[in-house]
Amino acid sequence: MTxxxxxxxxxxxxxxxxxxxxSTTAEDLVQDVYLRLRRRSFRSPIASSARASLKSKTLMVASIAMF
Structure with missing residues (x-):
């Protein structure tokens, strides 16, 4: 996933x-996505579709950042 x-x-x-x-906020969010994925990889099996899961996490973090 990472x-x-x-x-x-x-x-x-x-x-x-x-x-x-x-761009600074975007860099921070990319780092946040990376850390979330790292934590998740230790807790659960690898997703069947890494790209779909990555997109989902990115959109989630982006929507949180907008508020």
């Missing part, structure tokens, strides 16, 4: 920068 994040980091960072309109 490999998927690293592979798609640029896309995620651009998406979050557009959503938050702040």
């Amino acid at each position: 490999a998927a994040l690293l592979r798609h980091r640029g896309k995620i960072l651009r998406f979050l920068t557009r959503r938050t309109r702040c």
Whole structure:
């Protein structure tokens, strides 16, 4: 899962920068997604679709950041 994040980091960072309109906040959110995924990987089996799970986590963190 974390490999998927690293592979798609640029896309995620651009998406979050557009959503938050702040590159610093976007960087913080990417880090938050990474840490959440790391914690989750120790608690549960690998998701069947890493990209879908990564997108879901990214959207969740982005929606939280908007409030």
